[in-house]
């Protein structure tokens with residue numbers, strides 16, 4: 129059976145065709161990064177409007193690349209939440225209309241279950257395991273008992289890791305989106321002498337907090353007088369920010385120190401979860417899981433612990449529709465009728481995990 133999967137929860141318009149054995153036949157992602165770059169972050173209203181423009185061509189391309197036609201489809205899967213409600217509604221409405229028109233079943237997928245399911249695309253995943261979603265919207269740790277049987281054991285108390293990457297990059301004048309830019313300039317940088325906190329690293333929970341770390345970077349940037357402007361903050365439109373002559377060398381160092389602080393906390397919490405729950409497999413996914421340094425540290429750590437590590441290929445870590453299709457397979461196996469989910473709605477804040 130072929131499934132069309134659609135993902136529009138944030139700023140990527142994505143469509144994929146998968147089959148019910150978990151094979152990905154196409155995976156198309158239209159990024160809206162350039163539409164939002166001038167604002168230094170995702171503008172929900174712009175995202176919704178771009179999804180409306182992009183969804184049809186993206187879906188068409190997914191069919192073309194998979195060499196599948198509408199009449200081959202057995203079902204449609206769509207991200208139902210959590211996410212920006214206006215953005216979600218575009219995907220949900222499109223999917224419902226198509227399912228109704230074709231008279232085929234539809235299923236709503238939780239975006240976080242989608243991220244965790246990305247691990248199954250190119251790997252054999254065993255259960256139970258510890259899973260983590262580290263993205264722009266979430267930094268959470270889960271005990272994944274079975275596909276769809278997921279218990280959240282930790283989460284961020286404030287900013288998500290990716291959000292902190294984006295805000296710090298903006299502060300350092302690097303541009304948007306920040307994660308990949310920090311990743312690039314921080315590689316192999318010696319930042320001796322720059323000390324940043326590792327918030328909540330030694331408490332007993334699996335929770336995170338990145339807001340204080342972000343503020344520590346802000347205070348450091350002010351103290352070191354890196355930029356001529358003094359009204360530095362994380363809000364507002366990105367300023368064209370240029371370091372004062374001679375101070376440019378500090379930017380990669382601060383970026384590297386920040387990145388390592390984030391990574392140290394993530395690794396510490398994951399190690400705690402693995403040990404406490406005595407698990408033999410760790411799955412790490414979400415946009416930040418495409419960070420090269422984090423990937424290396426995770427590999428080193430899990431090798432030392434003697435456990436298996438699965439980090440999906442980078443194209444399946446960031447938002448995509450293939451992961452939504454894979455997550456939907458278990459739902460298509462249920463006995464609910466064809467029209468069971470035709471009345472579903474977007475769920476902006478979805479607390480089922």
Ligand code: KG4
Pocket residue numbers: 138262263264265266289290291293294305306307308311414415416417418419420445446447
């Ligand atoms: O999973 P994702 O595509 O969307 C959400 O569901 O949020 O994650 C996007 C986040 C952004 O904050 C972006 O800066 C971050 O992932 N990101 C990275 C890297 N690539 C993307 N963060 C650190 N290093 C990267 N290489």
Ligand code: ZN
Pocket residue numbers: 239243263414415446447
């Ligand atoms: Zn995501």
